Amino acid sequence: EVQLVESGGGSVQPGGSLRLSCAASGFTFSTYWMHWVRRSPGEGLVWIFSINGDGKTILHADSVKGRFTVSRDNAKNTLYLQMNSLRAEDTAVYYCVREDCSGGHCKKFDYWGQGTLVTVSS
Amino acid sequence: DIVMTQTPLSSPVTLGQPASISCTSGQSLVHSDGNTYLSWLQQRPGQPPRVLIYSLSNRFSGVPDRFSGSGTGTDFTLKISRVEAEDVGVYYCMQGTHFPYTFGQGTKLEIK
Secondary structure, rough: EEEEEEOOOOOOOOOOOOOEEEEEEEEOOHHHHHEEEEOOOOOEOOOEEEOOOOOOEEEEOOOOOEEEEEEOOOOOOEEEEEOOOOOOHOOEEEEEEEEEOOOOOEEEEEOOOOEEEEOOOO | OOEEEEEEEEEEOOOOOOOEEEEEOOOOEEOOOOOOOOEEEEOOOOOEEEEEEEEEOEEOOOOOOOOOEOOOOOHHHHOOOOOHHHHHHHEEEEOOOOOOEEEOEEEEEEEE
16 A cells, blocks of 8 residues: 655744655655645645656755755655745645656656645744 | 636535536646646545546546546536535646646535
């Protein structure tokens, strides 16, 4: 069974840092693109990062450029999101998402973690 | 960025009746590989989103056949043939053709 379990969320002051983790199981992690998507009350669902299977191709949203980084450890089946210089507008539930690319159809966000809440407030 | 516009934003529906949600993109979502990467997601209260429809009209595994997706390059529709109580939640369209991937604002489906 495919499982994605996020951790590392919490409350932090503006300017602070957090590192989110996403533990994957039930599939060959290293062969899948993975994504981070967040949901905030003001913005709805927003895609922020994509990383390919070997971690060498990374795409990011402009809103997190220079502040957030994504990485993965395929030996540990874990995806990471390092968040620095956090702002109030980064307050959101952060989801780890798997992309399936079978049958000639990519961009299929087929499994989502339960999400981890990040609250940025003074 | 591609703007995805959903209508309506709220949809009260009677159990057993059909429902329809529209989504319009700011530009064509037909990819160079010929696919149209438009998905529909459902988010039930307290749950993460889950994919219902991918690549315009393909129903994801385990999704009831009362859900269907259709559309052209910029105009898309999710239809529920007969709404059931478990369908309550927020529905999002999402485009995966152009980076950055973008989502619609969400449509809240509720029972009258």
